[in-house]
Amino acid sequence: MIETTELLKEYQLKATPQRIKIVSMVDEHGHISIEDLYKEMLQEFPSVSLATIYKNINQMIESGLIQEVKIPKTKSVFELIKEPHLHMVCDKCGKIEDISVGTDKVIEEAQRLSGYKIKESFITLRGTCPDCA
Amino acid sequence: MIETTELLKEYQLKATPQRIKIVSMVDEHGHISIEDLYKEMLQEFPSVSLATIYKNINQMIESGLIQEVKIPKTKSVFELIKEPHLHMVCDKCGKIEDISVGTDKVIEEAQRLSGYKIKESFITLRGTCPDCA
DNA sequence: TCTCAAAGGAAAATTATTTTCCAATAAAGG
DNA sequence: CCTTTATTGGAAAATAATTTTCCTTTGAGA
Structure with missing residues (x-):
């Protein structure tokens, strides 16, 4: 928990509960799609909007915290940026x-x-x- | 021209003028987006529909004639399938x-x-x- | 040629993503 | 702690991307 908060601050992103949840999910799953992010998010934040997911994912990409993984014939997934792999x-x-x-x-x-x-x-x-x- | 027609037949796709044009464009450009395909197609077939582009591109992918190239932060492009590269x-x-x-x-x-x-x-x-x- | 399964086009439908606008809130300073 | 303020979240609308429907046209084999 605390680690995720710190991570967000390092990347100049205000540590809101929704963002903390998004980063935790990306971290736990390793790779996760927008759709799965949304479904899982709804359990904890029943009123979350898809726009919130998209806006945050895009900000996190711009900040260099996560990246999109595009794979032929499949939906994109997102992952934390780490060592080349x-x-x-x-x-x-x-x-x-x-x-x-x-x-x-x-x-x-x-x-x-x-x-x-x-x-x-x-x-x-x-x-x-x-x-x- | 004739080569493209043959190629389509090899892949069991009826050689219509629109398909011939699509394959020629993919071949000439090497890599081309849906949008550019459509723009260029309009010059020769002023009444072509985007649906025609999408339907054909998808059929060509299923047939194994072309493939989508997905690149982070950019629009997808399509290319003929050839030697690994x-x-x-x-x-x-x-x-x-x-x-x-x-x-x-x-x-x-x-x-x-x-x-x-x-x-x-x-x-x-x-x-x-x-x-x- | 003739026949007909397949294709093309227009428009609607669906899905995906972004933007707008305003109320709510994290975080910094006192 | 308690303000203040810039930023964020959410609802809904807007936009973009892709697919489907339905009906007319056509390529290609008999």
């Missing part, structure tokens, strides 16, 4: 998980071949997870 | 280009660490292109 999506159950894999060599080679000065990378892999195999 | 996005001018970089090692390691049987990969890198540097 990649996303594994299961084509059977839809589960999304993070894994840490060294991508330095790929990025370095891409930079060399393209001449771009690379600042961010978004990597998603889709396949079947061990549970669904 | 990654996308470079310029954070200044917004240009998107393909490059071929070996990603086998990353995918192999991800597969080993996660236990997933990986089937597809989506890799986007953002940075500044040589022209904007």
Whole structure:
């Protein structure tokens, strides 16, 4: 609780109960959609508006606290910004998980071949997870 | 022209003038948004409907002829499905280009660490292109 | 050609997201 | 603690994005 409050303040966002809840949910779930955020939020704040979710998510993105993860054929989800990592999506159950894999060599080679000065990378892999195999 | 027609037939899609135009535009541009597709289409087919664009794009995705490229903070674009490649996005001018970089090692390691049987990969890198540097 | 399943277009319907406006409130200062 | 004030939350409307419906037209095989 206190940690979430502190986190919001670090990012210059007033720590309102709704925001604290949003950040906690993103943190707990790892990845969560607007729709799920809203459904879960309603249990604790029965009068919360979808506009509140959208406004806050957008502010948190602008502040650099969270980011949107866009995956082909699925709804976007949001996650806290953390160490670079990649996303594994299961084509059977839809589960999304993070894994840490060294991508330095790929990025370095891409930079060399393209001449771009690379600042961010978004990597998603889709396949079947061990549970669904 | 004839090539596009053939391509559509290969994918079991009736080769209508509108579809031929859509595929040609996707091919010429490399990456193109719904909005740009519509604007350009209007010049040749003044009465085309956005619904036609959407319906066709969705059918082409289902058929495996094209795919959506989703990039954080930008509109989706569509491209013909071809050899695996990654996308470079310029954070200044917004240009998107393909490059071929070996990603086998990353995918192999991800597969080993996660236990997933990986089937597809989506890799986007953002940075500044040589022209904007 | 003829036939007909499939496609295109107009408009409505749905879904997603943003904006407006005003009452409520977190947080800083006394 | 108790004000003060800029910011936020919520309701509703507005806007944007996408899909569906329904009916007319048409590509492609017989």
